[in-house]
Every structure is written in structure tokens, then in C-alpha cells.
Amino acid sequence: xxxxxxxxxxxxxxxxxxxxxxxxxxxxxxxxxxxxxxxxxxxxxxxxxxxxxxxxxxxxxxxxxxxxxxxxxxxxxxxxxxxxxxxxxxxxxxxxxxxxxxxxxxxxxxxxxxxxxxxxxxxxxxxxxxxxxxxxxxxxxxxxxxxxxxxxxxxxxxxxxxxxxxxxxxxxxxxxxxxxxxxxxxxxxxxxxxxxxxxxxx
Amino acid sequence: xxxxxxxxxxxxxxxxxxxxxxxxxxxxxxxxxxxxxxxxxxxxxxxxxxxxxx
Numbered sequence: 590x591x592x593x594x595x596x597x598x599x600x601x602x603x604x605x606x607x608x609x610x611x612x613x614x615x616x617x618x619x620x621x622x623x624x625x626x627x628x629x630x631x632x633x634x635x636x637x638x639x640x641x642x643x644x645x646x647x648x649x650x651x652x653x654x655x656x657x658x659x660x661x662x663x664x665x666x667x668x669x670x671x672x673x674x675x676x677x678x679x680x681x682x683x684x685x686x687x688x689x690x691x692x693x694x695x696x697x698x699x700x701x702x703x704x705x706x707x708x709x710x711x712x713x714x715x716x717x718x719x720x721x722x723x724x725x726x727x728x729x730x731x732x733x734x735x736x737x738x739x740x741x742x743x744x745x746x747x748x749x750x751x752x753x754x755x756x757x758x759x760x761x762x763x764x765x766x767x768x769x770x771x772x773x774x775x776x777x778x779x780x781x782x783x784x785x786x787x788x789x790x791x
Numbered sequence: 792x793x794x795x796x797x798x799x800x801x802x803x804x805x806x807x808x809x810x811x812x813x814x815x816x817x818x819x820x821x822x823x824x825x826x827x828x829x830x831x832x833x834x835x836x837x838x839x840x841x842x843x844x845x
Contacts, residue, residue: 638844659843691841773842785829
């Protein structure tokens with residue numbers, strides 16, 4: 590698999606050190622897109638993002654010891670380079686809490702060979718984790734995250750789809766060592782759908 | 792807290808969009824427990840507060 594990965598290198602990614610780190614985190618080589626789950630799961634979630642928000646490139650996230658959801662989405666999207674036949678997108682979803690605080694989650698979507706859709710995700714909420722490639726379309730995946738927000742008392746607001754090629758044409762999102770915090774707002778610019786929630790017991 | 796499979800089993804889209812309707816605005820209704828969730832296409836740009844970090 591490593592030879593296959595190296596043959597699909599983009600802008601110097603993956604390097605030998607990148608490949609070694611992937612295998613270290615995943616406990617072996619990535620045989621399928623779903624194996625990327627193990628890489629993300631091996632990286633602890635960064636609970637300190639409110640004090641030190643710093644969106645990472647694929648390489649920076651890969652070699653980091655903590656990541657947020659957006660780091661994980663960028664990392665997973667980049668690792669999907671290893672499967673060039675696999676279609677991929679980003680899904681972002683926004684929510685509001687009972688205290689009025691708003692925050693968003695973003696994941697990397699991928700299409701399996703049977704055209705079913707799954708998601709690769711890292712989150713502070715375990716319920717917002719990966720989705721197996723069992724879904725008919727990306728809207729159905731978005732709905733699974735929306736209902737989990739409802740289950741914990743948060744209101745899902747918006748969601749949308751984009752790609753890193755679309756939102757980051759001016760930055761090397763695979764290898765740049767600098768923070769890419771602008772990605773958060775650029776991805777949010779692609780919110781294209783909203784949730785109307787009604788409760789029959791309200 | 793219900794696990795992922797339980798939650799996904801409870802999703803009941805109605806009605807499922809026909810393939811020929813895919814280009815039309817989405818107006819599906821999902822039922823999840825006491826909640827009725829309707830998805831609508833946003834007509835104007837939105838600018839929510841907060842970052843993508845969850």
C-alpha cells in the first residue's frame with residue numbers, strides 16, 4: 590500500500606515521515622478509506638480550542654498530539670488522497686446551545702464503491718464520530734448528526750457541503766505549517782440548508 | 792444516550808425524494824422521537840456565530 594500512496598503524492602505529501610506516522614497511528618497500513626477512522630481515533634481531541642484555535646494542514650494535524658474536528662476533517666480528506674478513486678467532500682453542520690452559544694462540526698465524507706456515503710470524524714461528542722458508508726446520500730449523513738445534537742439538547746441550524754479544493758485554492762492545505770483559521774468561515778460560507786425543528790410535546 | 796445504530800434506525804424519511812426530484816429544493820420531513828425535522832434550502836447567505844471545532 591505504501592508504494593501506492595507514494596505514487597499519488599501531492600506537493601510532497603505523503604513523505605516517508607508522513608507514511609510512518611499514519612501507520613503508527615492506524616496500527617498498520619490503510620487498506621480502505623474506513624481504515625482512516627483508526628488514524629483519527631488515535632489522536633486525542635483538543636479541548637483547548639477556545640484558547641488556542643489553530644486550524645492545521647494535513648501534515649500538521651498528522652504530526653500533532655491533539656486535534657479538533659476541523660483538523661480531523663482536513664486530515665481525513667487528505668488521507669483520502671491515498672484512494673484516488675474515492676469521491677470525497679466536506680460536510681459542515683452548525684448548532685446552537687440553550688445558552689445561545691453557536692458552534693459547528695465538520696467531517697470528511699466519502700463514497701464507497703457501492704456509492705453509499707460514510708463520514709470520517711473526530712469530535713468532543715462521541716455521538717458525532719464516524720459514520721459507516723451505509724447512507725444513500727450526504728443529506729442522510731447530515732441528518733444523523735442533527736439528531737445527535739437534538740439528543741443532547743442542542744439545536745441543529747444549518748449544514749452544507751464543499752471541498753478543500755474549493756475553499757482553499759490559495760494555500761497548500763496538505764503541508765503548510767501555518768494556521769489556516771480562515772477555513773472555518775470559508776467552509777461555513779457553504780451552508781446551503783437549514784433545519785426547521787418542531788417538537789410535538791412543546 | 793442512544794448509540795449510532797439506534798438513532799439511525801429511528802430515522803424515518805418521508806417521503807423519500809425521487810431521483811428526478813434531486814435538483815429541486817429539499818423539503819423532506821424526518822421524524823425522530825418527539826421531533827419533526829424539515830430540511831429547507833437556504834435562499835440567502837447565513838453567517839452563524841462560532842467556529843468549526845466541535
